Amino acid sequence: MTNLTTVSVFILRGFSVIPELQLLSVAAFLLIYIGAVWGNISIIAAVTLDTSLHTPMYFFLKHLSLVDICSMSTTLPRALLATMVGSGEISLPACAFQLFAFVCFGSTECFLITSMAYDRCLAIYRPLAYGAAMKPHTCFSLVAMAWGSGLLFSAFHTANTFSLPFCGPNVVDHFFCDIPPLMRLTCANTAAHEASGFAVSGCIIMSCFALTVLSYVRILATVVQICSAGGRRKAFSTCSSQLATVLLFYGTGSSAYMQPTTRYSPLQGRLSAVFYSILTPTLNPLIYSLRNRT
Template identity: 55%
Template sequence: MSNHTTVTHFILRGFSDVPQLRLVVIPFFLLLYTFGLLGNLSIITAVMRDSRLHSSMYFFLKNLSFLDMCYTSAIIPKAVVISFTGSGVISYLECVVQLYIIFAFASAECYLLTAMAYDWCLAILRPLLYGTIMSQKYCSVLVVTAWVGGACYSIFRTLNTFSLPYCGPNVVEHFFCDIPPVMRLSCTDYHVNEEVGFVVSICAVMSSFALTVVSYIGIVATVLRIPSVDGRWKAFSTCSSHLTTVILFYGTGSFVYLRPASQYSPTLGRLASIFYSVVTPSLNPVVYCLRNKDMKFALQKLYCGRKN
């Protein structure tokens, strides 16, 4: 960290600048967070307890649910307290830690979504070799790689952001410590750090997105060769949940991070962040379970004691 840093704490603005709106927003996000927490926990428990779900697809889904729980827990509780009390004071060190944790989980999710796309692609393109290639050991390697890759990327983005001197003002126009609103508070020119961060993000994150797109190109090309309409529809429906998550996560995330901090809009930034950091992780259980018969059966067995 720079020796010129004089700011000892930041002040998070919260969900909204309008006090009346906070009374509506806080219960909504608490409900959404609780729903997501219970939903993701249910998926993890069902996958662990039901032997029919002991496959690579559900192994990745279990890890995605755990990531989503950690991700939202690093943001929502603190943001709710800030918005409820009106005191958004967060220490400099706490801000650093929060930014690192959030980016570690978010980038790990990017890599995990890529692994899941590869899993779908392999299942459709190479069904006879799928079981051999996607062994438990190989799946574990992919998950560990996602976690390690996310941690390394987050270390760079955190150091790149907080190596800048912060001398005041210290009001962060957001409900958590995020790179664009924090970087704008630097009391020196931050454009070099911004450009370096942008280049690294393109290489580390967008390359992951590109691999996901390539996987789906292979999936689509293979599915379109299926002669029957029902067969094509069934194949597409199996990966539609993952595709929905990818579109929501990358779409809103790129809106915030793939544009200059100087063009950052606090209102639009908070709105986009709500989708990729709160809405998408909380609704993933619904998205993945809605059209998955095995998962719905496992959840019924878990909560209703269904035997057959």
Template identity: 60%
Template sequence: MIWKGNDSKTTVTEFILRGFSDTPEMRLISAMFFLFIYLFALLGNISIITAVTNDSHLHTPMYFFLKNLSFLDMCYTSVTVPKALVNSLMGSEVISFWECVAQLFLFVMMCASECFLLTSMAYDRYLAIHKPLLYSVIMSRKLCAELVIVAWWSGTVYAIFHTANTFSLPFCGPNIIDHFFCDSSPIMRLSCSDSHINEEVGFAVGGCIILGAFALTIISYVFIISTITQIHSAGGRRKAFSTCSSHLAIVVLFYVTGSFVYLTPTSHYSPTQGRLVSVFYSILTPSLNPVVYCLRNTDMQRALKKLFIPSK
């Protein structure tokens, strides 16, 4: 049963996920496409983790953060994509209430943790370029580990708040989520009470976190670009910028798409646009990270070549 009687009211015990598309034919095509993207993301991120771990030349703070980002991206996509693929391929669109709660919590935790980790990576690049003589002293192994722990801890705390804020609303009527995973905006639209206060609170807190992390990242890059422009050698400027351009591209793509969803009030939420944009920041961005980081990074290319084509 979808609803369970409880005195004079009913409570939703499971939800129905719409999936990637509204039509069965497109749903199957979309599922096969995203299966390929998901497997590509897993292969790419596992390759980066393995290459960084095996190559002693990459045991630096920059690649330590990159390895953690790859692990986070694998978890990030694995929270939503496998369930959506199973639902689309098996024709079962049901997700239990508590499974939906867990999925939202884990997804928000990964998303917020990635915000903080990207900020830590920007700070690392700032120190490497702006204060190269003090870099190895400041960016110690202990500080790197602490920054990663803080990123995960902060993401977990925010996920607890965000999940509690969403599911503190009563759900006693419609149970069809117009999305391919449990996200806050389409879930709040199903509440049988006024969700305006919860929406405003979530909007304010989420905005502070997203904009705060983004502001710190931008400040770091202002100093980075200012320092790069003062380098006299064209080769030096090119090398310094190449170490930052990949990270900057990931930051822009992640924040632009994520902000479109989480900084848009529920009253203005469009299911079709929400699904389309969510594909970018929940599937495509984590899948593109390995590609973006390897395109202009010769050290990473060398490590991957050594991994897949070992010398005799």
């Protein structure tokens, strides 16, 4: 008989169900986390201290690095500590806060990536109007909108998930509190909640993705008209590296969130989460700082 006791504590399964892989993953992810935090802090410090980097592109990059640090710190340290001490317990309020913070930072990154694509599009497609269009107050407004939209988006998904009753099994088949594995633990019909979450996520995320792709399409169309081979190569290198990160971010995120709970695979969910919550923030400092010198 199913236990219908209301759940007040969840058990996070961790990175893997195999103990040997748990210890190996702790060592690997700890090194990745240290490298990612160091890389993103270095970007924030460099952009803040070097006046030659006080441009719109690096202003957005600084906030993107801050978001990446916060996003990884929301999930990874707790998961690493839980694996080392052998206890994955997390209270329901703490789980709700972790979900809220993670979705907030993830969605804020989505909006920032869109703003960065718009910035690069203006810089390459309309260079003469770029200075007038991307004034400091415009950049501040775009960043404020990204953070504000992230908070609203996160508040909706947190309320949509935790308004459902949790009872019976309390083991979350993941290394942090995420929407799909939590939905599988509810003892109520989730169809309406899934439909509303899918609709809101689909409209907002796909709109950001479409705007980002359109920006890069315009960039590519402008690049092919550049007379200098060196200029085309430099601009195309910048565009292609950023677009690769966009595809990685959206591809892994959509595979985890843009599908019904009934089709959710715990293994696929953990693998996707490693990409969009760990590897993407780790690679962003390399891609956006080393390849973007325009």
